[in-house]
Amino acid sequence: MVGHLSGPRIVAGPPGPKVERLLASVGVGPGGYSSPIVDTAQGVYVRDPDGNVFLDLISGRCVVNTGHNHPRVVEAVRGQLGRSIHWQTEQSFSLAERLAEMTGLGPAQVYWSQAGSMANEFAVKAVRRATGRPGVISFMGSYHGSSMGALSLSGYDPSMKRGYGPTLPGVYHMPYASCYRCPLGQEHPGCSLACLEYIEDYAFRSYVPADEVAAIFVEPVQGDAGWHVPPPGWHRGLRELCDRHGILLVADEVQTAFGRTGRWLGMDHWGVQPDVVLLGKAMASGVPLSACVLRRDLLESTDPEPIPIHAQSFSASPLGVAAAHATMDVIRDERLCERSEETGAYIKARLLELMDSHPLIGDVRGLGLLLGVEVVNDRERKTPNPEAATRVCAEAFRRGVFVLSMGSYGGRALRIAPPLIITEEQVDTVIEVLDESLKAVERSQGL
Ligand SMILES: Cc1ncc(COP(=O)(O)O)c(C=O)c1O
Structure with missing residues (x-):
């Protein structure tokens, strides 16, 4: 004690x-x-x-x-220790339901892992499989993790990638709405969200075939790049752009979820509904657990007979699941x-x-x-x-x-x-x- x-x-x-x-x-x-x-x-x-x-x-x-x-989280983990510390538990089903409700993605499919990097890793596979398209868009300055797929998505700092390449092919980095140091050298609001227009008006007309893009991965607030909050209209514009081109929107909420920004999810500030939500970090208050939550129909449409597309030895770890339930209770009750x-x-x-x-x-x-x-x-x-x-x-x-x-x-x-x-x-x-x-x-x- x-x-x-x-x-x-x-x-x-x-x-x-x-x-x-x-x-x-x-x-x-x-x-x-x-x-x-x-x-x-x-x-x-x-x-x-x-x-x-x-x-x-x-x-x-x-x-x-x-x-x-937190005493309630510790208590939940201690309670689970006496029962089982490995393999899927009943509680993982109710946690999946809670996450589906929180993310607005119900009925959802939840893929469990232990780190935010792994949630991104699986999401890359899932969106490619769901759409049959190879391309993925993410943003300059973004941080999605350190495993090879997540590293490929990241645009945080060249030192992350130096010597580790080549990274995943088919990943394109666009300018984020980091207005303090605009990658396009513009000023908001005079820019009329030029960084958003850049994707459709320049990237899609020069080097990125829009119909080959499976998804856009975005942090609601760009975190490690320096905690940049996009201006009004940016996230909504991104959602609309995705809809115009049949592209999925993946919100990497690994850093922003579970009350961090003053809402359960960062995207709640903009009322934008992604197709896939990635969770980790605070989800289980320190017990390693992460999740890729996606609309169930996304994989059902290409997989009438589900096959093990993302098997892991430690998927919904019971300790993590118990801690996550307690974490969500504490966030709600306190x-x-x-x-x-x-x-x-x-x-x-x-x-x-x-x-x-x-x-x-x-x-x-x-x-x-x-x-x-x-x-x-x-x-x-x-x-x-x-x-x-x-x-x-x-x-x-x-x-x-x-x-x-x-x-x-x-x-x-x-x-x-x-x-x-x-x-x-x-x-x-x-x-x-x-x-x-x-x-x-x-x-x-x-x-
Ligand atoms: C937005 C975001 N995604 C993914 C990750 C990677 O998570 P992890 O370090 O648990 O692999 C981080 C870590 O900082 C992050 O901030």
Whole structure:
């Protein structure tokens, strides 16, 4: 049983002696300690083996929306441990029904895996099979995972792909509506959604045969690219474009679902219904489980006699299924979607206050508790400052707040995505730490 954790509290280092030894055992020096090694975790806090307590501002990479080690999730896993830890359970059927209802895809077919990458991986196979078309569209800046199919879809950073190619053929990357740093160099709203028009007016008329495209894979909010929220009309326009060309719309909700943006699904902000929804990360609060949820008719139409098209040894893992039911109960009972929206608005307002006094901050954007703070060295020209972003994270870590920075097109944004249970008091502590960390880096950069 974990005792009550409070923090942030730095008592040794970081790293302290125990962590320093662990890092040394894998050839990493003390300077390489930037993500807490966990001894125990609870709520928004993680305690490392030396007793340092960090506030986890990224929810273990958007996994623990309900907070680390939520008692109801732990209880559900413990209950399942005594019954069965392997093979499909009755509860997986009711979970499939819940997911079908949540995604609006019922009657749906659910394919289980353990990681978001694998949900994408299967979706590529499924949409090709369902449509008989080989092509797949995704977006510049997107992150869909690290297995070969998911990597092929991703357009996050060349370093992801360097040396691993050739990647999957038939994948085309289009410009996303990342308006802060528009890939087409335009300004919204004057652009009239030029990035959307680009697909039909340029790509489909030059290098992509529209009738050979099976699906468009899209993140509702482009996450690791820097948490870009598309402007009104963009997702709806994408849906209409798909309908015009018989293309399926796949929403990669691996990062955005389960209350993260203030709704059960990111797409709920736009009222757009995809044909396929990909889930993972927060679905089971840390027990590995992911899902590709698709309209049942999609595969039935080509498969009158179902055949094992995506067999895996560990499909609907009972521990993951039990944890997922409990996670969905907690999100519903503790009103975590609403809390995400309310606390998100509070933290966004506080971050915008910081922006007034910190030249390093170029933009604050996002939905609910999925926020990005763009780090620049010239606000007017939005000049990326990845070095400062890394150093702000390091300063915050020294003070007991774990945050990291990510981004595409050379930019870097701080990822502000705490567990949805974070309180305003805890947010105030975070803001103080970020304020000090930004000041320290600004002083050293002469800003
Ligand atoms: C939108 C999106 N899809 C897929 C993935 C891959 O998930 P996993 O790391 O569980 O394979 C991620 C991970 O960050 C993601 O953000």
